[in-house]
Amino acid sequence: MSLTLTSPSGFWNPLLWLAFLILFTLIGYIIYSKGNPSYKKDTEQVKPYLSGNIEPSKEKIQVKAGDIYWGFVEALKDYYKVLKAMHTGDLRDYILWYLGIGAIIIFILIGGV
Amino acid sequence: MGKLYNFKRSLWVFHASGGSCNACDIEIVAALTPRYDVERFGIKLVGSPRHADVLLVTGAIPRDFADKLRRIYEQMPDPKAVVVIGNCGTSGGVFYDSYNIAGPIDEIIPVDVYVPGCPPRPEAIIDGVVKAWLKIEKLEKQLEGKKE
Ligand code: SF4
Numbered sequence: 504m505s506l507t508l509t510s511p512s513g514f515w516n517p518l519l520w521l522a523f524l525i526l527f528t529l530i531g532y533i534i535y536s537k538g539n540p541s542y543k544k545d546t547e548q549v550k551p552y553l554s555g556n557i558e559p560s561k562e563k564i565q566v567k568a569g570d571i572y573w574g575f576v577e578a579l580k581d582y583y584k585v586l587k588a589m590h591t592g593d594l595r596d597y598i599l600w601y602l603g604i605g606a607i608i609i610f611i612l613i614g615g616v
Numbered sequence: 617m618g619k620l621y622n623f624k625r626s627l628w629v630f631h632a633s634g635g636s637c638n639a640c641d642i643e644i645v646a647a648l649t650p651r652y653d654v655e656r657f658g659i660k661l662v663g664s665p666r667h668a669d670v671l672l673v674t675g676a677i678p679r680d681f682a683d684k685l686r687r688i689y690e691q692m693p694d695p696k697a698v699v700v701i702g703n704c705g706t707s708g709g710v711f712y713d714s715y716n717i718a719g720p721i722d723e724i725i726p727v728d729v730y731v732p733g734c735p736p737r738p739e740a741i742i743d744g745v746v747k748a749w750l751k752i753e754k755l756e757k758q759l760e761g762k763k764e
Binding site for chain 1: 690
């Protein structure tokens with residue numbers, strides 16, 4: 504059984520792939536071993552350089568999905584205040600809204616005819 | 617991890633300016649420009665203390681900056697040396713005993729070389745960095761000794 508898979512755009516062989524993986528791991532280790540051996544773990548030396556400032560917590564500097572809509576929500580905050588008050592999280596309330604609005608639409612459609 | 621090698625490579629320098637009037641900093645820049653061109657000796661300014669061998673500090677160091685300077689110093693890998701450029705960092709200079717000054721610099725971090733002057737000439741700055749180079753070579757040998 505041949506281990507080589509040939510296609511019009513090239514070929515793939517797991518043994519060749521393994522050989523490259525070993526070679527690159529070796530090259531990676533050689534580069535790593537040339538690094539400065541005197542660095543101290545658990546000190547400022549392993550922290551990022553932020554002009555000497557303390558690294559803020561991840562929560563503080565992360566851009567959250569909600570931040571993308573900040574301007575939008577801020578501009579329409581009065582509208583959202585009403586919506587939030589109506590947003591109970593109870594599925595039965597939403598079904599009720601659904602039926603109510605549905606009834607109004609049907610009423611308009613029938614009334615329009 | 618591998619062995620430390622003798623300090624035969626380029627010397628990378630990080631510059632921290634703590635409340636200086638900027639004249640010392642401009643003299644450091646002058647040392648980099650074509651007239652003096654310290655890069656031909658392998659002396660290079662880098663953007664992060666984590667890559668630096670030498671810390672150049674200018675200015676009298678206001679209180680707000682003292683902890684930041686300490687952090688910058690701690691972020692440098694060993695062996696390292698600190699060079700103070702100018703009278704402000706050396707003794708406080710014209711800001712001596714001012715209420716908002718935490719310096720002189722040797723009261724905040726250990727200093728290896730002082731380059732006095734207000735501001736010092738680029739030749740003096742280059743001389744200071746070369747002295748720091750000698751110090752680093754010595755420190756490196758000590759580190760090697762500790763490892764063996
Ligand atoms: S030593 Fe003189 S030139 Fe340098 S920062 Fe102080 S006042 Fe300015």
